[in-house]
Amino acid sequence: MDAAMPESRPPIELRGLSLAHLQKLAAERRLxxxxxxxxxxxxxxxxxxxxxxxxxxxxxxxxxxxxxxxxxxxxxxxxxxxxxxxxxxxxxxxxxDSTAFRAIEMRSEGEREGRRIAFLLDTGDLVMLDKDHPLAILQEEYGLSPRVAVRHGLEAELARPVYYELAEIALAEGNQPPGVWSNGTFFPLEAGE
Missing domain, CATH: 3.10.540.10 (duf1285 like domain)
Structure with missing residues (x-):
């Protein structure tokens, strides 16, 4: 491993950018x-x-x-x-040990069925919560593990503050069962079977 290797993929920053712009930046990143x-x-x-x-x-x-x-x-x-x-x-x-990535920040635009949610990962990448990148709540030995699918079978566990942001949205909107909409898909915030 070369210690002088330059940073070729700087992290995406959520602040001050619309979700449409963030989605464009994410699509331009070639993996x-x-x-x-x-x-x-x-x-x-x-x-x-x-x-x-x-x-x-x-x-x-x-x-x-x-x-x-x-x-x-x-x-x-x-x-x-x-x-x-x-x-x-x-x-x-x-x-x-758990998941390959952590979702450390969240950006949300819109309301209810028109809402769109993006997660910033600890790797600096961005994931849009949608039918191709669903949210799942798993029961693990240490408690609930909210996760979003990223790519190639990999998942990101949501940091507690990010999960609490989702819960606040679900409570404010009164969805039953409690959950959130993103990109036209509903994601319950309860552990699956």
Missing amino acids: PPVEQWTPERCGHSAMRIARDGTWYHEGSPIGRPAMARLFATVLRREKDGRHVLVTPVEKLDIDV
């Missing part, structure tokens, strides 16, 4: 085509993503956010549930 790469499994990366989103290599935190963002671009989840870092020539397992 490697990891879904097309099918190398043989080569072993383990000696890396782990902790539940709080911290990336570790050989037990030590990766101190450069740009490096973690770079690794996140070649991350995917296999059908068997394993997380892997994949390039055209190798596929390495990576341990993930």
Whole structure:
């Protein structure tokens, strides 16, 4: 890993931008085509993503956010549930304690069925809450885990303040069951079966 590697994917900032502009910025970000790469499994990366989103290599935190963002671009989840870092020539397992990403900020525009919601991830990426990126509430041993689908089988767990923002919207709008609309789809804020 080259410590002098330049930041090639600066994070998207939510502040001051409309959701339409944010969606355009997100669409312009080109990610490697990891879904097309099918190398043989080569072993383990000696890396782990902790539940709080911290990336570790050989037990030590990766101190450069740009490096973690770079690794996140070649991350995917296999059908068997394993997380892997994949390039055209190798596929390495990576341990993930909960989800690969965290949704750390939220932006909402509109009301009820006309509402649109975007989440900023800890990697600086943006996910629009919609039918292709649904919200799920899972019951985990540590409590409820609200998650949004990101890409390639990967999910982002919503930070508690972000989940509380969604809950405030659901309560204010009086949706039954409690939940929120985004991009024409309704997402209940209760644990699935």
